[in-house]
Amino acid sequence: MVPLLEVHDLEVRYGKALAIEQVSLTVEAGEIVGVLGPNGAGKTTLLKAISRAVPARGGLTFKGEDVSALPVHEVVGRGICHCPEGRRLFPELTVRKNLELGAYLRRDRAEIAADMERVHTLFPVLRERGSQQASTLSGGEQQMVAIGRALMGRPALLLLDEPSVGIAHKLKMMIFGAIEQIRRDGTAVLVVEQDAVSTLGIVDRVYVLEHGRVVREGTAGALKDDDYIRQIYLGV
Amino acid sequence: MLQILVYGAVISAIYAMLSVGFTLIFGVARILNLAHGSFYALGAYAAYFLTSVAGLPLLPSAVLAVLFVAGFGVAMERFLVRPLRKSQLAVLMITLAVSLAVEQALLITFGSEYRNVPSFVADKVTVVGVDISGQRLLALVVSVLVLLGLWLFIQRTRLGAAILAISQDPEAARYMGIPTDRIFSTVMAISAGTAALAGVLVAPFLTVQPSMGLLPMVKAFAIVIVGGLGSIPGSIVASLMLGYSETIVAYLISSSWTELVSLVAIVVTLIIRPAGLFGRRAAF
Numbered sequence: 429m430v431p432l433l434e435v436h437d438l439e440v441r442y443g444k445a446l447a448i449e450q451v452s453l454t455v456e457a458g459e460i461v462g463v464l465g466p467n468g469a470g471k472t473t474l475l476k477a478i479s480r481a482v483p484a485r486g487g488l489t490f491k492g493e494d495v496s497a498l499p500v501h502e503v504v505g506r507g508i509c510h511c512p513e514g515r516r517l518f519p520e521l522t523v524r525k526n527l528e529l530g531a532y533l534r535r536d537r538a539e540i541a542a543d544m545e546r547v548h549t550l551f552p553v554l555r556e557r558g559s560q561q562a563s564t565l566s567g568g569e570q571q572m573v574a575i576g577r578a579l580m581g582r583p584a585l586l587l588l589d590e591p592s593v594g595i596a597h598k599l600k601m602m603i604f605g606a607i608e609q610i611r612r613d614g615t616a617v618l619v620v621e622q623d624a625v626s627t628l629g630i631v632d633r634v635y636v637l638e639h640g641r642v643v644r645e646g647t648a649g650a651l652k653d654d655d656y657i658r659q660i661y662l663g664v
Numbered sequence: 665m666l667q668i669l670v671y672g673a674v675i676s677a678i679y680a681m682l683s684v685g686f687t688l689i690f691g692v693a694r695i696l697n698l699a700h701g702s703f704y705a706l707g708a709y710a711a712y713f714l715t716s717v718a719g720l721p722l723l724p725s726a727v728l729a730v731l732f733v734a735g736f737g738v739a740m741e742r743f744l745v746r747p748l749r750k751s752q753l754a755v756l757m758i759t760l761a762v763s764l765a766v767e768q769a770l771l772i773t774f775g776s777e778y779r780n781v782p783s784f785v786a787d788k789v790t791v792v793g794v795d796i797s798g799q800r801l802l803a804l805v806v807s808v809l810v811l812l813g814l815w816l817f818i819q820r821t822r823l824g825a826a827i828l829a830i831s832q833d834p835e836a837a838r839y840m841g842i843p844t845d846r847i848f849s850t851v852m853a854i855s856a857g858t859a860a861l862a863g864v865l866v867a868p869f870l871t872v873q874p875s876m877g878l879l880p881m882v883k884a885f886a887i888v889i890v891g892g893l894g895s896i897p898g899s900i901v902a903s904l905m906l907g908y909s910e911t912i913v914a915y916l917i918s919s920s921w922t923e924l925v926s927l928v929a930i931v932v933t934l935i936i937r938p939a940g941l942f943g944r945r946a947a948f
Contacts, residue, residue, distance in 0.1 A: 479839065481835065481838060481839070500838040501838060501841045501842060504840065504841030509839070510839040511839075512836060512839055516839075517833075517836070518828065518829050518832040520832055521828060521832065525828075529825055529826075529842075532822070532840045533840075577840070578839070581840070581841060
């Protein structure tokens, strides 16, 4: 069985600086995989390399097909949707228009409407906020729009870049709950996070990235008992 | 008084059509296109060539002229601007080079003498008691319709939504699956096409000569600085302000003073409100 996503020996350079090197990972269909690591470890770069927003060397296979030379919009078309760091909403457009743009490549109107309904069920507050400008929402609500917008592309794999950063605890719990629901709906998730405790609570497997390299990998259960992880990331 | 109202509206509408295209390609693709005035001149010359040299009827000439210039703009963006996009300065230089090349090419091909393009509408018309040439009225009506159409296109269509998305966050737009390069070509076609249409519409009542693109370029520049670089509503409001100010100056003082208006407008805006009326941030 081929994994949904297979990243092999990925390397990204910004000018002469090495951002990530020798990074290999896999995501199976229906899995939630976490990437933990401190600031500057290369987590965001890794996600950008997977969605082809930055040039990278190495292997990138999705559903068994080589996607390492595709432009970003074709990667999206294949079923990888990227919810970027800092949410990156279209600030002057309404919440509804932001969500609709997530379905830009799709023509199946009925299915798009069904997905809009699904996003509204996942984040009910977005239904009320539909006609508001995105920039007027709170940070947590904006994060919901960003995740919802990525889901509107009906991805097989959702890339989430620090969804919980800068968000109040209650909303954070809600967003982690939503990630579990997204998986139950059949979408695999690759989530980059700094909050190790919450992340280990929902993921199946974790990769730990430091200085651009994978330093630990394993199931959530195994890493919770790893001394290094306990000391550095869980603080116990 | 009424004369100012009517004539000011015509000038404002032409300015609006010129500056909306100029601000649109900047807002979407961050191209500060100094060749925008060349599109206007090329439009007028294409209309002249097709009607007076090739002997085609007016309407097909106008359509062909606009399509030709739109194609020219797309080719310029694709082959000259796109390879240099990483540097704003290089983009500025290459578009300046294109504008000089176009002017020289027109000079070599058609000579420096003034050319005439026949009026689409020969009759004079009376509007609110003011006599106005049918051609000027046509220019006003067509400009307003084109701007309305453009607004509907941007607000209501999928492509329009993509244009708005790119202008607000180009990176996020790519994550939506929007093929940004293809959208740049579309916007360039719209931008060059509307500038050409402005040139076609004014050709019968303004002088058609090789450097005719320079002054409109300065005006478009002034308008987007006043209105806010990248803002379409801003450039429309600023077009009305500049168009009417110029008309008023021409009536009250002398038409030789009108060119000063746009320069004063630039200076005042940059001192008081560098981002322009509707700008999100200072453009420079």
